[in-house]
Amino acid sequence: MAVGMGVGIVVVAxxxxxxxxxPQRALDMLLRAPLPPMTSPALQSDPPADMAAFRAADLARLTGFGWVDRKGGVAHVPIDQAMRQMARDGIPGWPAAGTGRP
Structure with a gap:
């Protein structure tokens, strides 16, 4: 008990x-930046419009048809159609449910 109190007194001291x-004020003065921080450059002239265009293009790709690789015959279909087809037909080459271990 006395050792614990002794350690506590030493830590407080x-x-x-x-x-x-x-003192904290002196440390704050030492750690303060010598110059005001520079503002970052504006990389986009209209960020909300850029985000709206990005979302519109993303939505168009998710809900439309198009070629991924025309030479290879690979196309993309709307996501809801692809999900229905996967639920109906399954994944080609994937073992059927209950036929073996995962």
Whole structure:
């Protein structure tokens, strides 16, 4: 018990000594940036319009038909149609449910 109190007193004394020797105000002045931080450059002239265009293009790709690789005969279909087809037909080459281990 006495050892614990002794350690506690030493820790408190060191904390008080550190506060006296290195006051927070002096540390704040030392750590303050010498120059005001620079603002970042505006990389987009109209971010909300850019986001709207991005979302519109994304939605068009998710809900429309198009070629992924025309030479290879790979196309994309609307996501809802693809999900219905996967639910109906399954994944080609995938084992049927209950036929074996995963």
């Amino acid at each position: 060191l904390a008080v000594l550190a506060d006296v020797l290195f």
